[in-house]
Amino acid sequence: DTEVTQTPKHLVMxxxxxxxxxxxxxxxxxxxxxxxxxxxxxxELMFVYSYEKLxxxxxxxxxxxxxxxxxxxxxxxxxxxxxxxxxxxxxxxxQDLLGAETQYFGPGTxxxxx
Amino acid sequence: xxxxxxxxGPVTLSEEAFLTINxxxxxxxxxxxxxxxxxxGEGLQLLLKATKADDKGSNKGxxxxxxxxxxxxxxxxxxxxVSDSAVYFCALSDRVNRDDKIIFGKGTRLHILP
Numbered sequence: 112d113t114e115v116t117q118t119p120k121h122l123v124m125x126x127x128x129x130x131x132x133x134x135x136x137x138x139x140x141x142x143x144x145x146x147x148x149x150x151x152x153x154x155e156l157m158f159v160y161s162y163e164k165l166x167x168x169x170x171x172x173x174x175x176x177x178x179x180x181x182x183x184x185x186x187x188x189x190x191x192x193x194x195x196x197x198x199x200x201x202x203x204x205x206q207d208l209l210g211a212e213t214q215y216f217g218p219g220t221x222x223x224x225x
Numbered sequence: 226x227x228x229x230x231x232x233x234g235p236v237t238l239s240e241e242a243f244l245t246i247n248x249x250x251x252x253x254x255x256x257x258x259x260x261x262x263x264x265x266g267e268g269l270q271l272l273l274k275a276t277k278a279d280d281k282g283s284n285k286g287x288x289x290x291x292x293x294x295x296x297x298x299x300x301x302x303x304x305x306x307v308s309d310s311a312v313y314f315c316a317l318s319d320r321v322n323r324d325d326k327i328i329f330g331k332g333t334r335l336h337i338l339p
Contacts, residue, residue, distance in 0.1 A: 153331060201268050
């Protein structure tokens with residue numbers, strides 16, 4: 112089973128709202144990732160967690176706040192977003208952070224900020 | 226730094242045509258190479274991968290061979306179907322540098338006409 116699940120599938124929020132995206136995997140993977148993908152572009156890395164600790168933050172604005180409550184779950188908390196933050200948010204996981212690992216992606220959450 | 230270059234799209238073919246999508250890479254270490262596919266409105270799916278030189282990845286009729294001498298990983302399929310219409314991303318993950326990031330190409334949009 113190589114499934115990564117994400118909820119919700121779609122989200123519409125105002126600039127003053129607080130919302131959260133959720134990602135879950137049950138493959139025993141110890142690395143999890145958040146990506147942002149704009150239309151007709153490849154995914155852009157936002158955050159990497161390894162063994163539930165933040166390993167990489169690609170200079171993401173503080174209005175995006177990741178959280179890894181346990182090895183299977185990854186959240187992305189959203190607050191005071193801007194319309195330009197509208198995008199597809201993808202979660203991924205891999206066995207470990209040893210380099211050259213295969214990343215498995217979820218279906219994504221399509222976010223619209225009004 | 227590492228990079229991936231793939232042919233620009235869109236590529237339009239008739240059903241049952243032969244498909245080639247070119248991909249070349251530059252890497253300082255010993256990368257693993259991947260093709261991901263993104264169907265309309267969905268997340269990324271791993272299509273195939275190869276972890277060392279001369280390896281051939283294959284899945285769903287698609288094939289790609291890791292060619293170190295030409296630093297290439299071209300995607301091929303002998304007879305495409307309408308259902309293959311999607312965006313295809315070539316990607317690498319570098320092992321020696323223990324780089325935890327996937328480097329994506331810009332993506333190639335494929336349209337298959339019935």
